[in-house]
Amino acid sequence: MGGMPTSLHLRSFRRVQANHRPPDAGVTAREMEEWGRRRGIARTRDLEFPAGTAVEWLFDRSAGEGRAPEEWPRHSGGARLVGHAGGIGPGNVVEVLKPIAATGPDRLDMESGGRTDDWLDLDKVEAVCRTVF
Numbered sequence: 001m002g003g004m005p006t007s008l009h010l011r012s013f014r015r016v017q018a019n020h021r022p023p024d025a026g027v028t029a030r031e032m033e034e035w036g037r038r039r040g041i042a043r044t045r046d047l048e049f050p051a052g053t054a055v056e057w058l059f060d061r062s063a064g065e066g067r068a069p070e071e072w073p074r075h076s077g078g079a080r081l082v083g084h085a086g087g088i089g090p091g092n093v094v095e096v097l098k099p100i101a102a103t104g105p106d107r108l109d110m111e112s113g114g115r116t117d118d119w120l121d122l123d124k125v126e127a128v129c130r131t132v133f
Contacts, residue, residue: 041083049076058109062086066112068096075102082106089113090127097132 040055049057059082061069068087075082081104088096088110100106114124 047071047073049073049080049082053080056081056083058083058085058107060085060109064111068092072096072099075100075104075106077103079104083109085109085111087113088128090124090131093128093131 041058042055043060043063044050044057045059045061047059049059059069059073061067062085066087066089072084083106084096084100085108088108090113093108096108108128110125110128114128115121116124
């Protein structure tokens with residue numbers, strides 16, 4: 001991040017998530033375009049999703065450490081895809097979905113909550129899907 005060109009070849013991916021500090025939608029959108037015109041996902045820590053639409057926004061205060069925030073931002077409404085991350089897993093997904101109150105497309109990002117011994121655990125993924133759907 002920060003304007004440095006990259007030699008990454010990301011053409012086979014539809015979206016690319018950039019975890020960076022501080023989130024800057026302008027820089028992120030430009031760099032995602034440089035990386036092969038892929039849709040960018042940028043992280044925000046704010047309790048209201050940024051208005052910018054150059055990237056898709058992911059609320060994430062945990063940074064992959066499995067810590068749930070004390071508060072979750074509500075979905076901003078409409079057709080815009082947003083995401084929520086931080087300590088989500090089979091045991092708490094229902095409680096997480098209540099305050100989000102999604103009124104449009106939303107994705108849940110689970111890193112540690114979907115793993116066992118640092119490996120993707122399909123039983124946990126299935127448990128989340130069964131609970132949600």
